[in-house]
Amino acid sequence: MDARAIIGWNLRQFRVAKGLSQERLALAAGIDRSYVGRVERGSENVTISTLEALAMVLDVPVAVLLTEPVEGATAPSPLRSGRHPKSSPD
Template sequence: MDARAIIGWNLRQLRVAKGLSQERLALAAGIDRAYVGRVERGSENVTISTLEAIAKVLSVPLAVLLTEPVEGAAVPSPLRAGRRSKNPPG
């Protein structure tokens, strides 16, 4: 797996685990939402400064984004589509 794919894999896994949409992550990191998608797909050469901003939003050390996933790890699942309800059920 090349570096861009590793970063994209880790970014998506961490973002989904935190329950953040690409849009919310991008807004908090001060980057474009489409850029986040390209990074996750491994089609963008991301700068260290941008990785630092993303890691800060995700509350993880920068090195976590650069760590190769375990062989055979499951592909990170997407978030459920649609907007969150303003009024929780109950």
């Protein structure tokens, strides 16, 4: 797996685990949503500054985004699309 694919895999893994959409992650990191998608697909050369911004939002060390996934690991499931229903007042 090349470096861009590793970063994309890990980014998606942590983003989904946090329950963040690409849009929310991008907004919090101060980058464009489509850029996040390209990074996750491994088609973008991401800068260290951008990795740092993404890692800060995901609350993980930058180095974790560069760690190769274990062999045989399955890709993270996508988040449910659409808006989440508003919670009812108690």
